[in-house]
Amino acid sequence: MAGRVKMEKLLLRNVDKENSHTIDVYLKNGGYQSLRKALKEMSPEDVVEEVKLSGLRGRGGAGFPTGLKWEFAAADVKEPKFFVCNADEGEPCTFKDRVIFEKDPHALIEGMLIGAYATGCRYGYIYLRGEYPIGRKILERAIGEAYEKGFLGENILGTDFSFDLYVHSGAGAYICGEETALIESLEGKRGEPRIKPPFPVNAGYLWKPTVVNNVETLANIPLIIERGGKWYSGIGSPDCPGPKLYPVSGKVKRPGVYELPMGTPLSEIIYEHAGGIVQDRKLKAVFPGGASSSVLTADEIDVPMDFPSLAKAGTMLGSGAIMVLDETDCIVRAALRLIEFFRHESCGKCTPCREGTDWLVRLVRRIEEGEGSEEDLDVILSVSETMENSFCGLGMAAHNPVASSVRKFREEFLTHIELGRCPYRRG
């Protein structure tokens, strides 16, 4: 690590403090000063401009410019408007947002308040995945504290700005991380995506203007208001700047969430921050952006972890969840497990996704169990191509781990077919 400048902790600045989840600790460390600054010294337009200047792009996976989203929502005149935090962190092997709302929930609440002020939203919901009951308790307690101190409710800090905030628990459905499915679920329906446009900023919850931002995105907002968009835009990759939380799991020595400048090379994250591969084995493959990203081989990991660089490398940043496989892991088995997940989570609304995920499971399982044929590989790629026509992003991306594994590890698939068994399975 010689010569490398260590980045100041920004998003994780509070998480190691004792009782970091309480408002007292948050206030003692300068908490809610950005809200005060926004409400007292800035107009809503100023806030939107500052966020645009920062270059912040959404951290949920799609990477849409946050300032632009806010500008669209602010421009819509329909009332009331809603501000929703997407805390349905469901992408397999993603656990970065959990760190924020369990350890620093007030940073999220402050980010939402500033966003609601900038866009003119009166009510807010944190759509929290059902699998995070501990997070729910922490968030509800934090919201209660914020009401007590006058940061939530009517006439916040003596201004005309009022905002009420609630937690809404999901109940175990990955698809609800897709923003329109999330809105359907908030409305008390099955989580099935809506056609876009109209986009939620114009027609979201109850068809009213609704801003939907990811947890990590919102945790950046107090920093941007405190230190300025220009300062923020100088961190990391120029075209998608800022600090980024990278959750690393699988066969690394130190799994965990690492905060690094956007664009930190994947190899550095794995070998320096996460400590390298368990038992110093050889790295075999990496899914660099969650379960729906295309796999990278050991030769491809010198890539900056940001939106454009990974897109250029034929994969995607997604949630930034890095899943590492070593030389003893079977890529067919890994691809099978991921496509089984997508089959389970497909909402069933559209045919390419509902049928495509099912066929991919059958085909890959057949190969893993030694019953496959070489033709199956072509069928996999053809089914994958058809799935590109799915209704929403789930189906459009679900085939990525399978199709990319077939393309990059074709030999390993062929070995399964020729041997009639999985070469990695003992016994």
Next chain:
Amino acid sequence: MTLTEFREEVRKLKESNKYPELKSYLLPALWMAEKNFPAITHDVMRVVSEELSVPLVEVEEVARFYAMFHTEKKGKFVIRVCTNLSCMLRGGEEVLSELCRLLNVKPGETTPDGLFTVEEYECMGLCDGAPAVTVNEDRYTNVRLEELPEILRKYGWKG
């Protein structure tokens, strides 16, 4: 909880004014049912349907859509074992088979004494502690096979 008590609770929920329209209370109401009944039965759904003015069929389709809602009878403790990729790479499947062996059930089944339901589950966001298991709202990370009996005994397992 009796159905009458449940109806009262749903009414209280409506009075919270958390949402601007009734149907949005559906997931919170079903969560209340999930936590207070062994199963979200048609009788429970009917109460929700009446109180929220949502057709029964729409209550049922929502109750069946979400993985955490049980429309069939579940055990007092629901054990969820993650076998998604990061947990799989670190032994999640072995944890699942060992749990099933100890409790003599298959994934998805409930023990005859009604104490445990074992579920093979998708990612619960505990991947830095893979393999991960949750028992109701408690979480266990970096789970080793040999500590499973001890975990089960905390919840009244007599094995």
